Structure formats: structure tokens, C-alpha cells
Amino acid sequence: MLVLKHVSRQFGGLMALQNVAMHIPTGQIVGLIGPNGAGKTTLINCMTGLDHPTAGEIKFDETPIQKKPAHRITALGMARTYQNIRLFGEMTVLENLVVAQHGLGRATLVDSLILTPRHRRENEHLRENGFQLLKRFHLEQNADVLAGNLPYGDQRRLEMARALATNPKLILLDEPTAGMNPVETAELGEQILRMKAEGKTLMVVEHDMSLIAQVCDEIYVLNFGQIIAHGTHEEIKNNSVVVEAYLGQEEGE
Amino acid sequence: MDFISDTLASVGLNEFVITLMFVNAILAMSIYLTLYGGMFSLANAGFMAIGSYVSVILTQNHGWPFFPAILAGMVAAGLIAIPIGLPVLRLRDIYLAIATIGFVEITRIMILNFDKIIAEVYTRLNIDTEPPKITNGPLGIIGIPVETKLEYLVGTVIILSYFMIRMHRSRFGRALAAIRQDENVAASQGINVVYYKNVAFILGAMIAGLGGGFSGHLSRIIQPGSYGFGTAVDILAYSVLGGITSWYGPILGGLALTALPEVLRPLKEYTGLINGVVLLIFIAYLPGGLGDPALWRSVRKTFNRLVNFINKGKTADAGA
Numbered sequence: 001m002l003v004l005k006h007v008s009r010q011f012g013g014l015m016a017l018q019n020v021a022m023h024i025p026t027g028q029i030v031g032l033i034g035p036n037g038a039g040k041t042t043l044i045n046c047m048t049g050l051d052h053p054t055a056g057e058i059k060f061d062e063t064p065i066q067k068k069p070a071h072r073i074t075a076l077g078m079a080r081t082y083q084n085i086r087l088f089g090e091m092t093v094l095e096n097l098v099v100a101q102h103g104l105g106r107a108t109l110v111d112s113l114i115l116t117p118r119h120r121r122e123n124e125h126l127r128e129n130g131f132q133l134l135k136r137f138h139l140e141q142n143a144d145v146l147a148g149n150l151p152y153g154d155q156r157r158l159e160m161a162r163a164l165a166t167n168p169k170l171i172l173l174d175e176p177t178a179g180m181n182p183v184e185t186a187e188l189g190e191q192i193l194r195m196k197a198e199g200k201t202l203m204v205v206e207h208d209m210s211l212i213a214q215v216c217d218e219i220y221v222l223n224f225g226q227i228i229a230h231g232t233h234e235e236i237k238n239n240s241v242v243v244e245a246y247l248g249q250e251e252g253e
Numbered sequence: 254m255d256f257i258s259d260t261l262a263s264v265g266l267n268e269f270v271i272t273l274m275f276v277n278a279i280l281a282m283s284i285y286l287t288l289y290g291g292m293f294s295l296a297n298a299g300f301m302a303i304g305s306y307v308s309v310i311l312t313q314n315h316g317w318p319f320f321p322a323i324l325a326g327m328v329a330a331g332l333i334a335i336p337i338g339l340p341v342l343r344l345r346d347i348y349l350a351i352a353t354i355g356f357v358e359i360t361r362i363m364i365l366n367f368d369k370i371i372a373e374v375y376t377r378l379n380i381d382t383e384p385p386k387i388t389n390g391p392l393g394i395i396g397i398p399v400e401t402k403l404e405y406l407v408g409t410v411i412i413l414s415y416f417m418i419r420m421h422r423s424r425f426g427r428a429l430a431a432i433r434q435d436e437n438v439a440a441s442q443g444i445n446v447v448y449y450k451n452v453a454f455i456l457g458a459m460i461a462g463l464g465g466g467f468s469g470h471l472s473r474i475i476q477p478g479s480y481g482f483g484t485a486v487d488i489l490a491y492s493v494l495g496g497i498t499s500w501y502g503p504i505l506g507g508l509a510l511t512a513l514p515e516v517l518r519p520l521k522e523y524t525g526l527i528n529g530v531v532l533l534i535f536i537a538y539l540p541g542g543l544g545d546p547a548l549w550r551s552v553r554k555t556f557n558r559l560v561n562f563i564n565k566g567k568t569a570d571a572g573a
Contacts, residue, residue, distance in 0.1 A: 103443030
């Protein structure tokens with residue numbers, strides 16, 4: 001579904017990403033782990049068009065996307081969540097999901113001015129869709145609460161609902177469990193597996209290895225902007241390079 | 254009706270001032286649209302100048318009727334907004350404000366020297382006829398008949414209010430609100446940020462051009478000096494006083510801030526001072542402005558409490 005070849009991102013003298021090659025197969029859940037500052041979020045930004053690689057190629061379903069703006073990539077079927085929650089805080093929970101379906105709507109300003117049936121039908125349809133998503137994430141009681149006033153765990157779930165609202169094929173989750181307790185984390189794992197069962201492809205950036213072990217089919221390890229390992233959970237766990245990256249090198253025997 | 258107009262006139266609000274209040278309400282609405290999309294643009298004084306000059310030149314020099322000329326001024330402002338918006342809207346916050354102030358000043362100076370530029374073109378191209386005087390430099394265009402009527406302005410404000418109310422509930426308005434709150438996330442949700450920002454900028458420019466056309470046919474004279482930095486800041490002040498938490502905030506701000514110096518006229522040299530103090534009080538204590546729904550809720554609550562208090566007092570008296 002998503003193929004990265006020789007992707008590099010340079011910020012001045014700093015190589016944030018160097019020659020990254022990745023493959024996210026259709027229908028699978030790929031994990032991306034790495035110590036803080038490894039370049040995980042930069043990589044997601046390059047995939048979603050919020051940032052652009054300085055070199056290399058990213059293909060999404062055979063379409064090169066490395067130079068496309070974010071809204072085009074979303075229209076192709078990619079969605080994401082953010083490590084530091086970025087909801088539309090001044091909108092209600094339901095409005096967040098309605099505005100998230102922007103690309104699925106067609107109504108223009110003129111439709112809304114003269115109240116065409118298209119405007120009415122579309123508004124109802126988007127609200128209904130949004131409400132279904134709220135139910136799925138158990139947020140329906142809070143539909144009219146301002147998103148900024150939601151408790152932290154609910155905000156995380158709303159972000160996931162918002163990503164799903166664009167009707168994506170591929171969903172990138174940037175540290176979805178940050179700040180969650182083990183019960184919430186396990187529940188989130190269930191939600192992720194449910195998306196996979198519905199035919200979505202996912203990439204999960206995480207520090208929580210229990211979640212990675214629970215959901216991921218394969219794992220990439222990023223350190224200092226380079227992929228240092230790739231394999232199943234078992235393979236990664238026993239990989240000496242990975243252990244070194246996290247725990248440091250053992251001093252002379 | 255006479256009674257109302259007499260009462261208003263007694264506090265300094267004659268018909269001219271009331272008409273001006275509504276012109277400024279229209280200008281305040283023009284900046285609301287860009288602020289709603291999170292763009293801190295002060296360009297609307299420049300678009301006002303364009304709308305004003307284009308419509309006045311059409312009615313004075315080319316014999317156009319009033320309404321087509323006003324609409325032409327509005328369209329002209331919108332057309333000029335297209336090449337301005339594309340590069341300038343890449344900037345944000347205070348940088349956008351500075352760049353748009355630059356546009357306002359360039360527009361003013363272009364109008365000031367327009368006849369000179371035309372004359373220069375004539376000499377370069379060796380055209381022998383006398384170059385026309387179009388903007389008349391710093392003297393401006395004088396002797397414009399007053400054609401702007403209060404009912405036109407009230408009608409325009411009503412139409413624009415309807416536009417704003419519908420805009421909020423439209424796909425377009427939701428996209429703008431999303432862009433204001435987080436531009437990058439809005440893009441990730443499939444919103445074409447560049448497109449929506451530019452459309453809002455152009456629509457704001459057209460409203461400003463319309464306001465400019467009305468103001469040009471109100472004061473008998475238009476001069477480049479009336480459309481500079483000061484005007485840009487005035488337009489911003491209307492929306493600060495009125496608040497941008499609701500669509501009617503800028504209208505209230507435009508009306509109130511135009512009326513205030515007239516009402517305070519008996520205070521002579523202190524009017525400017527009081528004007529400034531009022532603005533400061535609003536910025537410090539009522540950042541939501543006059544149109545803040547929360548402010549009106551609390552006003553209603555206080556009013557209800559007062560009514561209850563008076564009623565209770567009455568029943569207590571009756572009991573005693």
C-alpha cells in the first residue's frame with residue numbers, strides 16, 4: 001500500500017531521515033518504534049504531506065506522493081492522528097467529525113446560501129456519519145461538548161474517530177497510547193484490531209511494547225533517522241542492534 | 254419617526270452620522286471574514302480605496318448609474334485581491350498584518366500618483382493628446398453628488414448578515430473555522446487551505462470594495478489620504494470592539510465606534526482620549542467584544558435578577 005524508497009529529510013545540517021526504505025503491505029498493521037528523537041514524527045509528516053522529503057520517493061498505491069500537498073494525500077485515502085493531541089478545540093465533538101469529512105462533501109457556499117436540497121442532505125448525512133463514529137468510540141454522550149473540554153482519554157479516541165471520518169485506506173497513528181493507563185491501552189488495541197478486520201491498513205508509532213506485541217504484524221526500528229532493523233516482534237526483541245539503540249552499548253568485556 | 258430622529262440628533266447622531274455608522278459596519282464585516290479564517294489581514298482599507306475610486310470615477314467621468322458603478326467597484330476590489338492574496342496569504346499573524354499594511358500604503362500612493370503615471374506613459378509612447386486627469390492626485394475627486402442612502406446600507410447589512418449566518422453553517426465556513434484553529438490539521442483532514450484562505454480574502458475584499466463605493470458617494474469628496482494606515486487600523490478597531498466571537502459583533506463595533514466620537518462631541522478635545530480608553534477597557538476586560546454571546550447572557554442574567562429583586566420588593570411591600 002505504501003512504499004518508501006531512499007527517503008531523506010534534511011533540516012540544514014541535520015539529517016532527520018536518511019535513506020529510509022519501508023513497505024506497508026495492504027491489510028496489515030506495521031509498527032514503527034525508536035528512541036525519542038529518532039525521526040518517527042518527521043517520517044509521518046513526510047508521508048502525510050505536512051512535510052516533504054528532500055530526497056527519495058514515496059508511493060501510495062503506485063501514486064508518487066512525496067511532493068503532493070496534505071489535502072491531496074488525504075483525498076487519496078490516508079489519515080493520521082497526532083502525538084500531541086490536535087483537535088479543533090473550539091468546535092464541539094460532533095463538529096470535529098463533520099469538518100473532518102470535508103473531502104467527502106461537495107456542497108459549495110452557494111448551496112448553503114440558497115439552501116439547496118444538496119446542502120440539507122449533505123449536512124444531515126455528515127452529521128449522521130459523525131454520530132455513528134462517536135458511538136463506535138463510545139463518545140456519543142459528549143457529542144455537543146467542546147472538544148477542548150473533553151477528558152484526555154476521550155480526546156485521544158476522538159482523534160482516532162476523526163482520522164476514520166475521512167474514510168481512509170491507510171491510517172497512521174502517532175503514539176496513540178501516550179498518557180493512557182493499561183486498561184485504556186488494551187481497549188485501544190481492540191479498536192486497532194477492529195479497523196484491521198474492516199480491511200484498513202495501519203501504521204502504529206509507539207513506545208508501549210505491549211501494544212506493539214498485541215497488534216503489529218511486523219515492526220520497523222528507526223534510530224538517528226535510519227532504519228536499523230525490520231522483522232516480527234520476536235525477531236526485533238532479540239536483535240542486538242535494537243537492544244543497543246535503546247539501552248546503549250555494553251562497555252568492554 | 255421624527256421623534257426618534259430628533260432624539261438621536263440631540264445626542265449628535267444626525268442622518269449623516271447614522272449613514273456613516275452603517276458604512277463602517279459594512280467595513281467591519283469585511284475584516285470579519287478574514288479573521289474568521291484566522292488571517293490577520295489589514296488589507297481592507299486598500300480594497301475600500303479601490304472600490305471607492307472605481308465607483309466614483311465610473312459615476313463622475315463615465316456617467317454610470319449608481320448601482321452598477323458600486324458593483325463594479327466591488328468586483329474591481331475582488332479582482333485585485335486575487336494576485337495579492339496568492340503570495341501574501343503564505344504569511345501568518347503579525348507578518349501578514351505588516352505585508353497587508355504595505356499593500357494599503359502602495360494602493361494609496363498609486364492612487365496619489367496615478368495621473369503622473371498616465372502622463373509618463375503618454376510621453377513614453379509619444380501620444381500628443383493631453384493625458385487625462387483621473388484621480389486628481391492629493392486633491393482628490395470633488396463635488397461628488399450624495400447618492401448613498403441609509404436604506405441601501407441597512408439593506409446591505411441585512412444581506413451580509415444573512416450571508417454570514419449561512420456561511421457559519423456551510424461546508425465553506427466549517428473549513429475556515431478549522432483553518433483558524435489549526436491550519437496543518439485542517440489540511441490533513443482534506444481541506445485545501447490555500448484555496449479557502451484566498452476565497453475568504455477575495456470575498457472580504459469585495460465587501461470592503463462595496464463599503465468603499467458607498468462611502469465614496471457619501472462625503473462629496475474622496476482623497477487618497479482617507480485610505481491609509483489609519484483607516485486600516487480603524488477597521489480593525491471596529492472588529493476588536495465588537496468582537497469576532499459572533500457575526501454581529503463587528504456590526505455593533507462599527508456602529509458604536511463611529512457613533513462614540515459624535516456623542517462625545519460636547520467633551521471637545523477629550524473625545525479622542527475617551528475613545529482610546531473605551532477601546533482599552535474592551536481589550537482588557539471584554540476580549541470577546543460587544544457581540545460576545547457570553548456577555549449578553551450575563552447581561553440578561555443581571556437584568557432578570559434586577560427584575561426579580563424589584564418584583565420581590567413589591568410583594569414585600571404588599572405583605573407589609
